[in-house]
Amino acid sequence: MGRWGWRLFEGDQDLDVVLSISDDTLRIKTGQWDYRLSAMVHQSDMLAPPEAAAVYRTAEYAYELANVIVPYVRRKLDTGNLGERMFAASRARETDPDDLFQESKYRTIIMGALIMRAGARISAADLQHLRDLVPQINCTSRRTLLDDHGFRSPGRAQFLAALDHYQPGVARSFQEPSCFSCGKIEEDVGRKPLQCKKCKVATYCSKDCQRDQWREHRVSCIPPGQRRVLNV
Numbered sequence: 001m002g003r004w005g006w007r008l009f010e011g012d013q014d015l016d017v018v019l020s021i022s023d024d025t026l027r028i029k030t031g032q033w034d035y036r037l038s039a040m041v042h043q044s045d046m047l048a049p050p051e052a053a054a055v056y057r058t059a060e061y062a063y064e065l066a067n068v069i070v071p072y073v074r075r076k077l078d079t080g081n082l083g084e085r086m087f088a089a090s091r092a093r094e095t096d097p098d099d100l101f102q103e104s105k106y107r108t109i110i111m112g113a114l115i116m117r118a119g120a121r122i123s124a125a126d127l128q129h130l131r132d133l134v135p136q137i138n139c140t141s142r143r144t145l146l147d148d149h150g151f152r153s154p155g156r157a158q159f160l161a162a163l164d165h166y167q168p169g170v171a172r173s174f175q176e177p178s179c180f181s182c183g184k185i186e187e188d189v190g191r192k193p194l195q196c197k198k199c200k201v202a203t204y205c206s207k208d209c210q211r212d213q214w215r216e217h218r219v220s221c222i223p224p225g226q227r228r229v230l231n232v
Contacts, residue, residue, distance in 0.1 A: 002231040003143075006154040006201075008113055008174045009041040013149065017110045018042075025107075026089040033076060035069045040117045043175055046230070070118055070171045077120035087111055087126050101149040105133050109159065116162050119171035127163055134160060141216045143232055152232070153216065154202070157183030180217065181209035200224055201232075 003011035009018070015038065022036045030037060042048070043056040043065070055061050077083030090108040099105075112130045115122045138150035151159070161183030162172045177193045178185045180202045186192045193203035196210070199221045204210040210217075220232065 002148070003152070004046040004230055004232065005044060006152040006180065006232055007158045007178060008110075008155045010044050010155070014110060015042060015045060017107050018114065021086070021090075021107070021111060021114070026086055026093075028082065028086050028089060030076070033073075035072050037073060037114050039069050040065070040073055040114065041174060066171070074118040074120045074169075074171070077115060077118055081121070083115045083118075083120045084123065084126070087115065087122065091129065102137055103149070106137055106150055109133055109137060113159060113162065113174065116166055116172040117174055119167070119169050121168050122166070127166060130163060131160075142219050143229075154178070154180040154183070157181060159183070161185070161188065177203040179203060179205040179209050181205075181213040196221060198223055 003013070005011065008014055018038045018041060022030050022038055024031060048056070077086075087108070090104070090111045093104045094108060096104050109130065112122065112126070134151075134156060137156075139153055139156050140148070140150075141153045157180065158174065158178045161178065162174070165184075165188055166172065173185060173187075176185055177195075179189075179193045181204060184193075184205050189205045191205070193205045196202040196204070196217070200223075202210075202213075202217055202221070204213070
């Protein structure tokens with residue numbers, strides 16, 4: 001499928017990385033958990049069966065996600081410092097000389113995002129490492145035919161805003177609307193980001209942010225009825 005959205009966990013690449021982490025790629029077993037890491041972030045998956053997508057949109061599921069699934073994963077990651085050990089295991093694999101597309105470093109980015117999604121503990125040193133990794137990861141502002149790896153710019157902004165607002169014990173949503181320019185969400189600015197009136201996809205927390213990103217966004221600012229492909 002590729003990418004169906006511009007932000008984290010809105011494409012096959014990110015969800016595949018999450019599944020690889022859950023499938024013991026880091027040699028730390030999580031596959032027997034009642035709720036796997038992917039349960040926190042797979043709600044946007046366009047390949048999900050229609051009946052599953054319908055469940056994800058219900059208030060009952062939103063309650064379960066916030067009050068059962070995410071707290072369960074947080075407890076698992078915090079018990080015995082499992083989250084920090086998984087992060088360290090991912091960091092240890094970042095020096096692979098054959099990793100041309102920085103996939104190992106991007107896996108660490110995703111591991112950090114999962115820890116923040118759960119609101120689990122992450123050290124100040126690991127947060128700084130994530131900041132240091134961001135400029136090393138490929139980032140594009142539009143659809144590419146080849147080598148579509150790493151961030152799209154709204155996803156990078158979303159991730160950096162999550163780092164800026166991280167609080168242990170507080171789950172960080174990567175699903176709710178975030179500003180395509182600064183990455184902030186409603187919890188950060190006190191109001192929900194508003195959709196671009198033309199494309200109905202991009203969201204912004206202010207007119208200033210929308211103006212700042214317009215030169216980049218204008219290329220993909222296409223009304224819904226004029227789109228020819230689902231991938232972005």
